Amino acid sequence: EAHSAAIKSANRALNAYVLETPERALEMAKASDARIAKGEAGALEGIPLGIKDLFCTKDVRTTACSHILDRFTPTYESTVTSNLWDAGAVMLGKLNNDEFAMGSSNETSFYGEVINPWRREGSDAPLVPGGSSGGSSAAVAARLCLGATATDTGGSIRQPAAFTGTVGMKPTYGRCSRWGIVAFASSLDQAGPIARTVRDSAILLGAMAGHDPKDATSADLPVPDFEAAVGQGVKGLTIGIPKEYRVEGMAPEIEALWQQGIAWLTEAGATVKDISLPHTKYALPSYYIVAPAEASSNLARYDGVRYGLREPGTDVISMYENTRESGFGAEVKRRVLIGTYVLSAGYYDAYYLKAQKVRTLIKRDFDQAFEGVDAILTPTTPAPAFAAGEKSGDPLEMYLNDIFTVTVNMAGLPGISVPAGLSSEGTPLGLQVIGRAFDEETLFRVGQVIE
């Protein structure tokens, strides 16, 4: 009730929730009470959560924040949310995101932008909450839920967490089932939590993760006790600092934050050493080929026949055209066009195949690095949260936000963003810890020392 009331009063200003489900929340909470009374409480019994609107929720509208899906109500529940309800969690509502998770500022949503609850010191100008999981990060930061689900294709869990002073964990590709999550780029998409603390995110991930035969890429591995890793410290761990992340023009305060992180880890007993990830500079251009290529294929299903919106036409082709013309926003159209182009017969080898080869080289860089280190420390973003509207007119400028996060998705590795300090403007900054595949436990250990 307290959370539903908080949403009622604050959501008009923040626009974090696109759908509030207070009656369902009360019903779920009552069922939790009954289980607690019977001594059958699950790991998340009664915990109120917000759900990114990319997760299909049975009988509850799910839109990916696209006009093309705004009349879509799934008849099934995603595996991740279903796991959360099995653990006793309560749904407060569906959270805003960039349309089909394409964006870094939550400004491409059909339902309007999300506002970051943080402000620059001495200024009222609204800031972006990051994206694409901007509803999730803003809701957690503004205390409009205890935790939220999110998804990360190129940084969409970690970058919004960094912009809002929250913890964002993108697990290893395959750790969480993608079944029932609206697909953006299937070989990169992963679900994970945004939460207030490293411990909360460990508990949430424990409930979300697990093998699912309905997703062929879901890993058939046991889910470790992530919470037990929190607090184990970093004594004996070796942490790598990749020199290629010291990008030209990096703000001095980001460099200072990174040095501070290194100092904290050294003081706590870790060994820090310089490493090289030589193909880092190709990550962003190759990501912005692979991700749109997969998106153009995944979004082919939105044709006015199978889901959601249908705009009439004089024949079936014009119906498709009218539906997609009015149903997709500008950024989604841009991705579909880029993706279709790089997959076309004449350009496939030059762009798509080349990007896939670069992807392999990026993964090899990490494999080599992890022969000598247990985790890698970098800043999460090259700068703190920017003003609403500041970058929305320039896609390239927007894509540069993802410079430190996309490599992790290209290699399928886990990455966590942890709040580590404030910018000179008084807004949050995050540090990112990258780990070996299926070694989220080390990230929780390192992350807890930094937070």
Ligand code: GLN
């Ligand atoms: N900002 C990146 C993009 O627009 C990543 C988005 C995401 O991780 N879903 O593609």
